[in-house]
Amino acid sequence: xTHHAPLFDDDFAQRFExxxxxxxxxxxxxxxxxxxxxxxxxxxxxxxxxxxxxAQPWRFVRLRxxxxxxxxxxxxxxxxxxAAGEHAGHARYDDYVALKLHGIREAPEIMAVFCDEQxxxxxxxGIATMPEMLRYSCVAAIxxxxxxxxxxxxxxxxxxxxxxxxxxxxxDVPPQWSLIALLCIGYPAEPSDKPxxxxxxxxxxxxLADRVFER
Amino acid sequence: xTHHAPLFDDDFAQRFExxxxxxxxxxxxxxxxxxxxxxxxxxxxxxxxxxxxxAQPWRFVRLRxxxxxxxxxxxxxxxxxxAAGEHAGHARYDDYVALKLHGIREAPEIMAVFCDEQxxxxxxxGIATMPEMLRYSCVAAIxxxxxxxxxxxxxxxxxxxxxxxxxxxxxDVPPQWSLIALLCIGYPAEPSDKPxxxxxxxxxxxxLADRVFER
Numbered sequence: 001x002t003h004h005a006p007l008f009d010d011d012f013a014q015r016f017e018x019x020x021x022x023x024x025x026x027x028x029x030x031x032x033x034x035x036x037x038x039x040x041x042x043x044x045x046x047x048x049x050x051x052x053x054x055a056q057p058w059r060f061v062r063l064r065x066x067x068x069x070x071x072x073x074x075x076x077x078x079x080x081x082x083a084a085g086e087h088a089g090h091a092r093y094d095d096y097v098a099l100k101l102h103g104i105r106e107a108p109e110i111m112a113v114f115c116d117e118q119x120x121x122x123x124x125x126g127i128a129t130m131p132e133m134l135r136y137s138c139v140a141a142i143x144x145x146x147x148x149x150x151x152x153x154x155x156x157x158x159x160x161x162x163x164x165x166x167x168x169x170x171x172d173v174p175p176q177w178s179l180i181a182l183l184c185i186g187y188p189a190e191p192s193d194k195p196x197x198x199x200x201x202x203x204x205x206x207x208l209a210d211r212v213f214e215r
Numbered sequence: 216x217t218h219h220a221p222l223f224d225d226d227f228a229q230r231f232e233x234x235x236x237x238x239x240x241x242x243x244x245x246x247x248x249x250x251x252x253x254x255x256x257x258x259x260x261x262x263x264x265x266x267x268x269x270a271q272p273w274r275f276v277r278l279r280x281x282x283x284x285x286x287x288x289x290x291x292x293x294x295x296x297x298a299a300g301e302h303a304g305h306a307r308y309d310d311y312v313a314l315k316l317h318g319i320r321e322a323p324e325i326m327a328v329f330c331d332e333q334x335x336x337x338x339x340x341g342i343a344t345m346p347e348m349l350r351y352s353c354v355a356a357i358x359x360x361x362x363x364x365x366x367x368x369x370x371x372x373x374x375x376x377x378x379x380x381x382x383x384x385x386x387d388v389p390p391q392w393s394l395i396a397l398l399c400i401g402y403p404a405e406p407s408d409k410p411x412x413x414x415x416x417x418x419x420x421x422x423l424a425d426r427v428f429e430r
Contacts, residue, residue, distance in 0.1 A: 191220035
């Protein structure tokens with residue numbers, strides 16, 4: 001434990017900006033495995049994220065069963081076919097079906113993140129009016145994990161085209177856990193500082209000025 | 216734009232770990248203002264966060280009206296009195312009322328973060344079955360802002376003891392925006408690598424092993 005507050009210099013600040021700029025949602029993975037110690041290090045940093053009331057409501061479920069992985073991939077493909085239907089008849093449809101939206105079959109590591117909606121830790125501090133703060137705490141841990149991974153050259157892909165109840169049932173977790181994310185983790189086939197959806201013309205980055213308001 | 220994927224060395228990795236360890240939820244602020252350019256830099260880094268479908272659904276509302284700040288502080292104090300009632304008759308009650316849970320009156324900067332639940336950007340990619348992904352994207356931006364702030368010696372406090380509908384009405388935003396966070400931003404009075412709730416015996420950090428499961 002350091003007892004004096006650290007100062008971060010310009011060199012660190014520049015590299016931190018580079019880290020943010022090269023963090024991508026990865027769907028194309030190289031076959032290289034992620035070392036078990038690296039996975040442990042990523043998780044240890046993820047839980048340095050803030051959590052409401054220090055409730056630490058995150059529950060990480062690592063997938064070890066090949067049959068489960070195949071079932072998850074099939075489920076996401078099905079849900080994706082339904083989602084594609086939203087764009088049917090629109091010029092965007094061809095772009096949609098050309099997108100690779102998950103790497104569940106080939107990513108070296110698959111991990112689900114759940115939120116314990118009734119954690120003992122935290123004694124319910126800060127959630128009387130906003131119970132969603134527990135779920136938001138889990139998201140903060142995921143974003144921390146994402147940056148920790150990128151620092152090590154590892155990519156993460158967050159799959160959301162799925163039915164949370166179906167995936168929750170597949171993974172057989174306690175009833176008070178809700179699914180936050182299904183994550184694919186591995187070395188990216190093509191690191192980039194530009195989002196794939198931007199590269200492929202789906203959606204560009206919008207000006208910050210359009211996102212900031214005053215009251 | 217760099218065209219070769221960056222490598223991050225051990226020195227950076229160690230300082231990144233230090234950054235994570237010194238990120239705190241701050242409720243005690245020094246009076247020193249945050250320079251306008253620094254606020255702009257923080258926001259510019261926050262929006263490097265991932266967002267579902269690249270929808271960039273975050274909407275940042277900076278508070279400039281003293282009367283609004285006072286009204287928000289009063290509202291949070293009221294809600295906090297209600298929340299304290301949950302602990303009445305329990306040994307924890309005295310600990311609860313001794314906690315300072317927000318710095319709304321004294322923080323140099325107050326900012327609300329909203330999620331646009333119907334963003335034009337992203338063309339609804341990735342939210343057919345999990346519309347909450349839009350809100351989760353906003354949380355990823357907040358955690359990014361949090362780290363960007365800490366890098367600059369600035370603290371952030373996330374206030375969640377409030378009624379989101381009341382605060383949303385106070386801030387007079389479009390009807391499809393939902394409140395994600397009310398943030399206090401400024402230099403911390405006492406930087407620390409230990410959460411205040413841990414220092415005060417409310418809740419300790421739990422072992423990572425209790426958070427990781429396999430299926």
